[in-house]
Structure formats: structure tokens, C-alpha cells
Amino acid sequence: MVEIFATEKVKKYYAQFKSFVEEELIPVELELLSSSWEKTESVLNTKRQKAKDLGLWAPHLPEEKGGMGLAMMEFAQVSELLARSPFGHYSVNAQAPDIGNMELMEKHASSAIHQQFLNPLERGEIRSCFSMTEPDFAGSNPVNMGTTAVLDGDDYVINGHKWFTTAADGAEFAVVMAVTNPDASAYARASMIIVPTSTSGFELVRNIPIMGDEGGGYNSHAEIRYNNCRVPKSNMIGHEGHGFALAQERLGPGRIHHCMRWIGICERAFDLMCQRASTRVLSQGKTLAYQQTIQNWIAESRVQIDAARYMVLHTADKMDKLGAKAVKAEISGIKFYVANIMMEVLDRSIQVHGALGITDDTILSFWYRHERGARIYDGPDEVHKKSMAKQILSNYTA
Numbered sequence: 001m002v003e004i005f006a007t008e009k010v011k012k013y014y015a016q017f018k019s020f021v022e023e024e025l026i027p028v029e030l031e032l033l034s035s036s037w038e039k040t041e042s043v044l045n046t047k048r049q050k051a052k053d054l055g056l057w058a059p060h061l062p063e064e065k066g067g068m069g070l071a072m073m074e075f076a077q078v079s080e081l082l083a084r085s086p087f088g089h090y091s092v093n094a095q096a097p098d099i100g101n102m103e104l105m106e107k108h109a110s111s112a113i114h115q116q117f118l119n120p121l122e123r124g125e126i127r128s129c130f131s132m133t134e135p136d137f138a139g140s141n142p143v144n145m146g147t148t149a150v151l152d153g154d155d156y157v158i159n160g161h162k163w164f165t166t167a168a169d170g171a172e173f174a175v176v177m178a179v180t181n182p183d184a185s186a187y188a189r190a191s192m193i194i195v196p197t198s199t200s201g202f203e204l205v206r207n208i209p210i211m212g213d214e215g216g217g218y219n220s221h222a223e224i225r226y227n228n229c230r231v232p233k234s235n236m237i238g239h240e241g242h243g244f245a246l247a248q249e250r251l252g253p254g255r256i257h258h259c260m261r262w263i264g265i266c267e268r269a270f271d272l273m274c275q276r277a278s279t280r281v282l283s284q285g286k287t288l289a290y291q292q293t294i295q296n297w298i299a300e301s302r303v304q305i306d307a308a309r310y311m312v313l314h315t316a317d318k319m320d321k322l323g324a325k326a327v328k329a330e331i332s333g334i335k336f337y338v339a340n341i342m343m344e345v346l347d348r349s350i351q352v353h354g355a356l357g358i359t360d361d362t363i364l365s366f367w368y369r370h371e372r373g374a375r376i377y378d379g380p381d382e383v384h385k386k387s388m389a390k391q392i393l394s395n396y397t398a
């Protein structure tokens, strides 16, 4: 907890979240990661009930929606604790991509959509996914998109090929980005439409293996074909042609959510590194911790994590006060900085563990496989650096 950012609510809940993760999740995480999703889900359902009973459910949602009503900067601090286990966010229904879909639908969906999709999502009864990226087009510039939604009477008929739709396996519905206005300008061509996964023509082709691990259920990324999927036009979120504006709005807070989570992963990897360095005996009476290289890694990691935390909390605080647009440059900065230091800290921790580091006997290898994507999703490093530099340089033009 960072004292200057610790509100009354953060102080009240911090210890509770910490012990929930340490006592309920960390002891079972390795077993759950090597089990089928069905088994994992049934254990996690008991954890979700426990979180509800403890009043730790949905920290991001307003209290009238059954959540804890935390501001972004408060959630940032709780999120770091949750991220110390891969199942933390899921256990309190604050996992991506559902959290982004909740925020989006809360603001822009009709009351009928709230009734049918959002409310059960917020209660944790169903899951969702977000389907924008396509294998045949560069996701870094998603205005180029092959998926179409054509109005036919009162329905949209959707055709397209998507991939990396995270958590589609077992989701109740997908929020699909599709071209509805092909003749409009680039950023006004697409819309967001809800497609229930039970819709005829929804084809989950496969869960894509990520560095050898195809996962399952919530822990997976699917390739999907939408083959003449017919849905009522009332399933649109917001207005026709507003898809990219909504995607932009969804991604701002989403990137802060990811950064907070990555800091939690860094802290856990850091703890493991220090524990291993302090206990692994290299020669009589001397552990790894006596080696200067290891000391350098520990000091460098500590400084990087602390710097990252202050940057993220500062961005979250500014976003709470001034809105997402005011922190566009900061969000780009934390997105690439935190993703990179996370990979550095994980790599150092693995190295300190020696051969053990690349086994699945610690949590490090899971994160090393699955978090490499952090430098790619929600905008690759290079795109964020370019965007940030452009904003800075705009202050220097004549």
C-alpha cells in the first residue's frame, strides 16, 4: 500500500484482499493450472462465493450493482494484490475481458441489454468476450477489418473471421466489432454488436495454443468464425458507426487495469526471487544472495517495480479526476513501460531459480508464457511509443 494514495476504503480492505489471495488462491493455483477448466471452474466458484461472503465482490462496480464502488486509483491498489495469483481477478469477477465489457455496457448499452446480458455478467453468472482482432488484418490498425454486419429487416447478419478472442470458450456472448458502414470514413465504419455464442453460425474453431498451452474456458484465446450469424439489431451497443470510439473508451481504463495487474505479478516474482536467492546454498554458508549479480537484479527490480507503481497510481488518480482523455500519453507510457519491466523481473526471477525456473513447479513459467503477450495486446509497445512521442512533439511544433 502506498500511504499517499491509501484512502479509507483502501486501508479498510487491503489486509482482507491480501489474506484472501494468500490463503485461498496461492495454495491451490498450481494444481488448478494443471487441471481441466471444468475442475478449475468448480473450485473457483467456491472462491467466488467466499469473496462475496467477505464483501470483496466486484471492487470496480458501484455499490448499487453489488460491487464495492472503488475509484480507479483505489482499485489499482487492490488489483495489485489480486494479481499475485492468476485467479485473483476471476475470483472477485474483475477479470478481463469481462470487466471492460461491463464498463462499456454500463455506459452505452440499452436497458434491455442490461437486463439480458449485463446484469447476469455483473452477478458472475455468465462470462463474455471481446472479438475484434482478425488473423488476416493487422490488429495494430484495426480500421482494416473483414468482418461485416449487414442489416436485414430487424436483424444484423454477421460474417467474419476473428482470432485471439480471449475467454470465448464457455462465454455466453461476444461483443463483436464489425463493419456496418463500409462507405463511411475509416473510424466511422464499424459498430459493436452482441452475438450470443448460442447463435446459429457461431463457430469456435479452436483455442489457440500459446507457447504450447491451449488452455481452456476463461484461460484461453479462441479462433472464431461468424457464419451468417443473425442477431436482432437491438443487440448493438451504442450507435451504428461508433465502434471505434467505444473501443477507444474501453481501452483507456483497460490498459490501467492491465498495468496494475502486471505490478502484482512483478511483486510475486520479486518475492520468489528474493526467497530463492536467500535460501539456495552455493557454497558453505553462502547463498545465491551473496553474489553481486543477483544483488544487482534484486535492486534493479525493486526500483523498476516501485517506479512503475507510482506511474500507474498517478495515471489512475489523474484519470479519476480529469477523465480518460487527459491521460492518453500517460496511459501509453505505462502500457509499454510496465509490460517490459514485468518481463525483465520475471526473467530475472526464473534465472535465479535455475532449472526450477522453467518448470511448472513454480508460477513463474506460467506467467512467462502467458504474459509475453502483454507487449502485444491492447497496442504493441511500438504503437504506444509512437503515439506518446507524437503527443509530446505536438507541443514543439511551430
Ligand SMILES: Cc1cc2nc3c(=O)[nH]c(=O)nc-3n(C[C@H](O)[C@H](O)[C@H](O)COP(=O)(O)OP(=O)(O)OC[C@H]3O[C@@H](n4cnc5c(N)ncnc54)[C@H](O)[C@@H]3O)c2cc1C
Binding pocket: 097, 130, 131, 132, 133, 137, 138, 139, 140, 141, 163, 164, 165, 166, 221, 373, 374, 376, 377, 378, 379, 380, 381, 382, 383, 386
Ligand atoms: C494474449 C493476447 C490476448 C488478446 N486478446 C484479445 C481479445 O480478447 N480480443 C481481441 O479482439 N484481440 C485480442 N488480442 C489481439 C491483440 O489486440 C492484437 O494482437 C494486437 O492488436 C496486435 O495486432 P496483431 O497481432 O495483428 O499484430 P500486427 O498489427 O500485425 O503487428 C505486428 C507487430 O508490428 C509492429 N507494429 C505494428 N504497428 C506498428 C507501428 N505503428 N510502428 C512500429 N511497429 C509497429 C509491432 O511490433 C507489432 O507487434 C490479444 C492478443 C494477445 C497476444
